[in-house]
Amino acid sequence: MGGLRLLSAASIVGYGFAEESLERAVAGGVDMIAADGGSTDPGPYYLGSGTCFTSRAACKRDLMLMLRAARRVGVPMIVGTAGGAGGEPHLQWARQIVEEIAREHSLHFKLALIHAEPDREHVKSLVERDRVAPAGPVPPLTADAVDRAERIVGMMGVEPLVAALDQGAEVILAGRASDAAIFAALPIKLGYDHGLAWHAGKILECAASCALPKAHDSLLVTLCDDHFVVEALSPKLKCTPLAIATHTLHENESPILHRESSGTLDTAATRYEPVGDGATRVSGSAFHPSKRYTVKLEGVELAGYRTIAIAGSRDPMLIGRIDAYLDDVRAVVGEKARRLGINPEGYRLFYRVYGRDGVMGAREPERDGQPHELGIVVEVVAPTQEEANAVLALARTSTLHTDFPGRRCTEGNLAFPYSPSDMPLGPVYRFSVWHVVEPEHWSDLFRIETVQV
Amino acid sequence: MAKLQDIARICRSKNAGPFLVTLDVVFEDRQRYEQVKRSGVLGPDLFARLYGVRPEDVLFTAYDAGLAFKATLPRLVGSGDLGDTDVYGCQQHAPLLAVDVPVES
Numbered sequence: 001m002g003g004l005r006l007l008s009a010a011s012i013v014g015y016g017f018a019e020e021s022l023e024r025a026v027a028g029g030v031d032m033i034a035a036d037g038g039s040t041d042p043g044p045y046y047l048g049s050g051t052c053f054t055s056r057a058a059c060k061r062d063l064m065l066m067l068r069a070a071r072r073v074g075v076p077m078i079v080g081t082a083g084g085a086g087g088e089p090h091l092q093w094a095r096q097i098v099e100e101i102a103r104e105h106s107l108h109f110k111l112a113l114i115h116a117e118p119d120r121e122h123v124k125s126l127v128e129r130d131r132v133a134p135a136g137p138v139p140p141l142t143a144d145a146v147d148r149a150e151r152i153v154g155m156m157g158v159e160p161l162v163a164a165l166d167q168g169a170e171v172i173l174a175g176r177a178s179d180a181a182i183f184a185a186l187p188i189k190l191g192y193d194h195g196l197a198w199h200a201g202k203i204l205e206c207a208a209s210c211a212l213p214k215a216h217d218s219l220l221v222t223l224c225d226d227h228f229v230v231e232a233l234s235p236k237l238k239c240t241p242l243a244i245a246t247h248t249l250h251e252n253e254s255p256i257l258h259r260e261s262s263g264t265l266d267t268a269a270t271r272y273e274p275v276g277d278g279a280t281r282v283s284g285s286a287f288h289p290s291k292r293y294t295v296k297l298e299g300v301e302l303a304g305y306r307t308i309a310i311a312g313s314r315d316p317m318l319i320g321r322i323d324a325y326l327d328d329v330r331a332v333v334g335e336k337a338r339r340l341g342i343n344p345e346g347y348r349l350f351y352r353v354y355g356r357d358g359v360m361g362a363r364e365p366e367r368d369g370q371p372h373e374l375g376i377v378v379e380v381v382a383p384t385q386e387e388a389n390a391v392l393a394l395a396r397t398s399t400l401h402t403d404f405p406g407r408r409c410t411e412g413n414l415a416f417p418y419s420p421s422d423m424p425l426g427p428v429y430r431f432s433v434w435h436v437v438e439p440e441h442w443s444d445l446f447r448i449e450t451v452q453v
Numbered sequence: 454m455a456k457l458q459d460i461a462r463i464c465r466s467k468n469a470g471p472f473l474v475t476l477d478v479v480f481e482d483r484q485r486y487e488q489v490k491r492s493g494v495l496g497p498d499l500f501a502r503l504y505g506v507r508p509e510d511v512l513f514t515a516y517d518a519g520l521a522f523k524a525t526l527p528r529l530v531g532s533g534d535l536g537d538t539d540v541y542g543c544q545q546h547a548p549l550l551a552v553d554v555p556v557e558s
Contacts (some may be wrong), residue, residue: 040471043533043540134474137527242481246520251479253469253525255516270518303535348535349547361503361529361538365548381535430534431471 003224004192005030008204009066011216013037014054014095019065021218021233026069032186032221033070035062036179036205037094038081040431041251044300044411048150048429050089054321056097061092064101067171070275076165076236077174078182087151088174094173102453109171111451114165116153116175117135118445120146122435123297135296140447145301152299159187159259159293159442167450174268175446176298178260179205187223189269194287198265200228203247204284211237220439227283229275238278261296261442263289292438295445301434303419304348305385307392309378311399312416317406318413323438326351329395329402336394347382347391351399377412381428392422395420409414455558457549460485463521468542471532476500476527476546486520488556495554500524503548 007030038046041077042053052059063079070077074439083090091113098111124143126132132141146152153176162185164172174182180201187197203210208217211232219239222229230239247385248267249255258265266286289421297376315321330351334344357364380397382388400414407413439445463479469517472544478495480486480519498509505515512525539545 038533041541043466043537044471044531045533136470242462242479242520245516246477246521248519249475249479249516249521249523251467251469251475252523253473253475253512254514255519255521255523256514268520272518350536352538358545359537359538359544361536363529363545363548378492397527428533428535431531434470434472435508 003188003222004190006181006186006200007222008207008219009033009035010062011036011142011207012039013055013062014052015216016058016062016167017216017218019397022065022069024233025218025220026073030073030075032076032078033066033079034080034182034394035066035207036081036182037079038086038090040085044431047087047298048087048300049250049427050087050151052084052090052093054084059094060097060101063097064105067098067101067107068105070171071109074170076170076186078161078174078185079177080174080177080182082175084284085155085181085299086116086174088115088175090298091115091173091175098171098173099421099453100287103339107453110169110453111453112167112169112172113449114156114160114164114174115447115449116156116177118152118154118297119153122444123152124215126437126439133436135434135436138434139434141352145432146300149299149433150302151298152430154445155261155296155298156442156446157181157295158185158188159261160446162189164448165189165319167448169450174266180260184451188284192223193225194263194289195265195285196228196282198258198260198287199267199270199282199285203230203244206250207228208232208234208237208448209240210243211236212233212243227281229279230278237448239280240278240410241272241274243278244280244282260336261294263287283284283335293442294436294438295431295442297437298431299434300429301432303428304381304383305390306381306390306428307385308425309392309420309421310375310418310425311416312373312375313414314373315409315413316370316372317408318404319370321404322353322356322374325402325404328404329398332360332398332402333391333395336398340390342387346389347380348386349391349395349439350379352377352379385424385426389424396421455556456550457554458471459558460554460556464543466545468506468532469525472528473525474528474542474545475523476543476549477521477523478549479519481520483520487554489554490515492529492555493520495522495550496515499552500526506526
């Protein structure tokens, strides 16, 4: 059977896969081994702090297996959104792990690092020249927002990846990259149909997460001229047509149109057909090139410092009047904070009440009925960690001890599972840049660095 | 009448980027999907009512090839921003489960 065999080793580097699955794919022949290294899904913290949401040990294990297999058979290995968020510290973290593996296993290769943190002055010049638009329900980008950001990354499409492959890179660690692009780059370089290449990439990005049952394992696509076949590598996992079609819905606004840097993947006419036991043949996907090359920017800014405490209540009288009670306590905390010289306007105090609306907040429709217990997370976000700690301590004691009508539990209102109860969580970030920019060329935002390892 | 939780194979939510949440309802077979589609119950108005947004803020798509309905709408606050309750957006689907659809259960 011909075709280009593209292996997605792991749904995210560090989430793991069965070594036998990787070996089974390699034994059958692969033309590329790749994996997505991250996501914005775990929230803004990781981009802001420069850290990864998977452990170093788990990432090293996955990268080691991928790297050894790729070097053994001499095919390109590509990791996108390296280090979890694809910023400069993330890329360097992943590079250090890869170089450590190379030393330990005596591997030598041409490594390309694709840097994805654009120059701030260049981003501001795009703002000035009106080559920026919101990528969602966010305000227009300003030079001030660019300056305030803790970190900004551009999400690369296939162009820098194809350039790195053209330069002979054997291993590519890419900063922030479109999940699909890391799989679509090689087939697009080789002249395969763009619609199929992008759709294959879209399905490969989460590896065997698209299979039944959903699993953290490898996934193989065999790409041909007019279709591709998706198959899992463990006999326990099935890639049924419906499961593969369902994955096209994953984390997208539309199930049909998927925007990328260079155009839009269109799955309106896609056909999903079963092949044998547990594989699916996909055909008919189209790609509409866009007239303008665009890049999505993602950036975060510091929003303060957080301290929390976790507690619960089992008291029916308190649970019955929890909202009024928490309003009272909030006023008490404000008064006590003032006495410490802390302006209550300067911090935010949140009570997350699990058992009432902790999960859905204002969108919770179930407002009747009284649970027998409530979980309460007391949270303070303030301009400094010290102030957050101080206000949280006030809030914790006040929530524990403030009186309420009908109170019988006069020794305390809350059960704390931990000592210490107060947990300083460090900086809090928010997504502040979520915009599409139109550079003249991809190299305005991304830079390839090649190293002989 | 049947509740979505009894006739859908998948009923789920997830972020579509940090500022949008997307809800998917997927059926096992085409007949069931077509019945639900014909009922007209699933549409922008339903999602607007359940999630307290305007119908014009709901991007609704029926995806025939996937036997799926998808609705994408704004989150209350950005993922991980102050006051967010669900960083991944993956536990916002529950109001859909109890939606009644005029089909045989």
